[in-house]
Amino acid sequence: MKVAILAVGNEVLCGKTLNTNSMFIAREVEGMGGKVTHQQVVPDQIEEIVRGLETAYTYADLVITIGGLGPTVDDLTRDGVAKYFEVELVYDQDIYQGICDYFKRSHQDIPENNVRQAYKFAGGLVLPNNNGTAPALFLQKDFQTIFLLPGPPSELELIFNDSVRPYLVSQIEERKITNSYRLCGIGESVAEGKIIHLYKQYPHLNIAPYCAVDKVDYIVTTLERYRTELEAFDEEFRTIMKDYYIGNQSTDLPSEIVRLLKEKGLTLATAESCSGGLLSSTLINVEGISTVFLEGIVSYSYESKLKRLDINVDRLMEYGAVSEEIAHDMAVNLREISGADVTVSITGIAGPGGGSELKPVGLVYMAIDVCGQIFLKSYIFNGNREKIRQRTVAEALYWLYYHIKAL
Known part of the structure; x- marks a missing residue:
C-alpha cells in the first residue's frame, strides 16, 4: 500500500514546530509493510491544501493529513479536503456533544468557536479523539482514501493506533519484518566497508544506515517470506560487528555501561579536562547509577591536576597537560584517590584556540584503568568545540x- 503524508500548518512550514508527526507516521506505516511514497507540508490555505492533495494522490491512493482540525479560523484542513473531494461538510450534534463533555470534565467554559470542530464529511466517518476536542475524520471516494488527524502528537498517535493502524493492517497484503542494530565506536564509512558484500549477498533485504555523532544504526527490513534470509543476515552481521554491536536501535550505551558495572560488581570514577564534565553528566543521566558511580572530577587547570589528582609537577611540565603520559597519570591516580575499580581520564584541546603544530585543536588523549590494567587512546577530532567534546x-x-564487557 502506498501512503502519502500531508502536514498542514504555517508553524510547521516555517520551522516553528518540529514535524515529529510525519516521522512517527512514516515509521509506523513502513513497519507494517506499507510504503510512504510522498511527504509534503502546505500552509493554512484552502487552495494550497487542495493543490497538496492533487500532488499527493499522484504518488499514493491513501493520504494522511496532519493538523488543521482545531477551532480557529486558520484550521482549514476539513474545508480543503471537502473542496478537493467535492463533498459537503455537515454539522454533527454527537460530535459537538462530545466536545461539550470534554470541557465539562475539565470544568471549563465551552468556547463558541469550538463548534467548528463539529463538522464531518457527508458520507464520511468520525474517528474518536479521547485526548482532545478535535475528532479525526475518514473519507473514501473514487478509489481515494484519506485520514484527517489532529496535530498534537498525543492525540495523533492515539488515534493512529486505535483507528488508522487496524485499517492499514487490513489493506496490506504482506507484513514486513525488521531487525535493527546499534553500533558504537565505528564510523559509517568504516562500517559500510565491513559489510558491503552483504548488500549483494542478501538482495531481498533493505539495509539502511542512520549515522549520528555517537552511533551508527542499521535498520534492515524485508517481507515475511524472506525471514530465513533475514535470520542468516543477522548472524553474519553480528559476527562481523561483534566489537561494535551493543544491541538494537533503542539500546542506550550509558545504560549498558551501568548495567555491566552492576553485573560485575564494579565502581566507576571519572577525571575530565577538555570534556568539562560532559562524560560524567551523560552517565549520571542513567537511573540507578548512584550504586556504581563514585565521583567525577573536572580538573581543567594545571593547578587542579596537581591538587585534585596529585599529578607530579615535573611530569606535568615535561609532557604538558595534553599528553598520553598525563592521561595515564590522571586515571591511575584517580583510582588510588577514589578507590574505584574503573577510572577514565580525558585531556585534550577542544578549541577553537590553544592548538599548535605539535598539538593541534582536536587532539585528545584518554586513559581507562580497569582494575589496574591501563588502556590508552589518542585521537584528532575535527569540528567545532562542541562537536569535539561530543x-x-x-x-x-x-x-x-x-573494556568492562571484556572482563
Whole structure:
C-alpha cells in the first residue's frame, strides 16, 4: 500500500514546530509493510491544501493529513479536503456533544468557536479523539482514501493506533519484518566497508544506515517470506560487528555501561579536562547509577591536576597537560584517590584556540584503568568545540563499555 503524508500548518512550514508527526507516521506505516511514497507540508490555505492533495494522490491512493482540525479560523484542513473531494461538510450534534463533555470534565467554559470542530464529511466517518476536542475524520471516494488527524502528537498517535493502524493492517497484503542494530565506536564509512558484500549477498533485504555523532544504526527490513534470509543476515552481521554491536536501535550505551558495572560488581570514577564534565553528566543521566558511580572530577587547570589528582609537577611540565603520559597519570591516580575499580581520564584541546603544530585543536588523549590494567587512546577530532567534546565523550563511552564487557 502506498501512503502519502500531508502536514498542514504555517508553524510547521516555517520551522516553528518540529514535524515529529510525519516521522512517527512514516515509521509506523513502513513497519507494517506499507510504503510512504510522498511527504509534503502546505500552509493554512484552502487552495494550497487542495493543490497538496492533487500532488499527493499522484504518488499514493491513501493520504494522511496532519493538523488543521482545531477551532480557529486558520484550521482549514476539513474545508480543503471537502473542496478537493467535492463533498459537503455537515454539522454533527454527537460530535459537538462530545466536545461539550470534554470541557465539562475539565470544568471549563465551552468556547463558541469550538463548534467548528463539529463538522464531518457527508458520507464520511468520525474517528474518536479521547485526548482532545478535535475528532479525526475518514473519507473514501473514487478509489481515494484519506485520514484527517489532529496535530498534537498525543492525540495523533492515539488515534493512529486505535483507528488508522487496524485499517492499514487490513489493506496490506504482506507484513514486513525488521531487525535493527546499534553500533558504537565505528564510523559509517568504516562500517559500510565491513559489510558491503552483504548488500549483494542478501538482495531481498533493505539495509539502511542512520549515522549520528555517537552511533551508527542499521535498520534492515524485508517481507515475511524472506525471514530465513533475514535470520542468516543477522548472524553474519553480528559476527562481523561483534566489537561494535551493543544491541538494537533503542539500546542506550550509558545504560549498558551501568548495567555491566552492576553485573560485575564494579565502581566507576571519572577525571575530565577538555570534556568539562560532559562524560560524567551523560552517565549520571542513567537511573540507578548512584550504586556504581563514585565521583567525577573536572580538573581543567594545571593547578587542579596537581591538587585534585596529585599529578607530579615535573611530569606535568615535561609532557604538558595534553599528553598520553598525563592521561595515564590522571586515571591511575584517580583510582588510588577514589578507590574505584574503573577510572577514565580525558585531556585534550577542544578549541577553537590553544592548538599548535605539535598539538593541534582536536587532539585528545584518554586513559581507562580497569582494575589496574591501563588502556590508552589518542585521537584528532575535527569540528567545532562542541562537536569535539561530543565525539570525545562518545569514544570514551564506547571504550568503557568495550573494556568492562571484556572482563
